[in-house]
Amino acid sequence: MILHGCTLEDECLIGMGSIVMDKAIVQKHVLLAVGSLVTEGKVLESGYLYMGRPAKKMRALTEGEVAHFMYSANHYIKLKNAYLKGDA
Numbered sequence: 001m002i003l004h005g006c007t008l009e010d011e012c013l014i015g016m017g018s019i020v021m022d023k024a025i026v027q028k029h030v031l032l033a034v035g036s037l038v039t040e041g042k043v044l045e046s047g048y049l050y051m052g053r054p055a056k057k058m059r060a061l062t063e064g065e066v067a068h069f070m071y072s073a074n075h076y077i078k079l080k081n082a083y084l085k086g087d088a
Contacts, residue, residue, distance in 0.1 A: 006038070009046075011069040029066050033058075 001014055005022035008014070012026050015034035020026060024038045032044065033051030044050050047066065049058045 029069060031061060
C-alpha cells in the first residue's frame with residue numbers, strides 16, 4: 001500500500017497493494033479493494049466499496065460490513081497485544 005499526501009478518516013479499510021495519491025480523501029466507512037488506485041484529489045464517499053485503477057464506486061456497504069470495521073480493528077489490537085506479551 002502506498003499512501004501519498006492523502007487523508008484517511010476513521011474505520012476505513014485499504015486493501016493491500018492499493019495506492020492513494022495526493023489530496024485524496026478516504027472518508028469513514030470506506031472499503032477500498034486490493035490493488036486499487038485513488039487518483040489525486042478524489043473523495044471516496046463514506047459507506048461504499050471502491051475498486052479499480054482508477055478506483056470507482058461499486059456499491060453501498062451493508063450494515064454488517066460497516067459493523068465489521070470495528071470488529072476487525074479490535075481483533076488486530078488483540079493480536080498486537082498478544083504479540084507484545086509473547087503469547088503469539
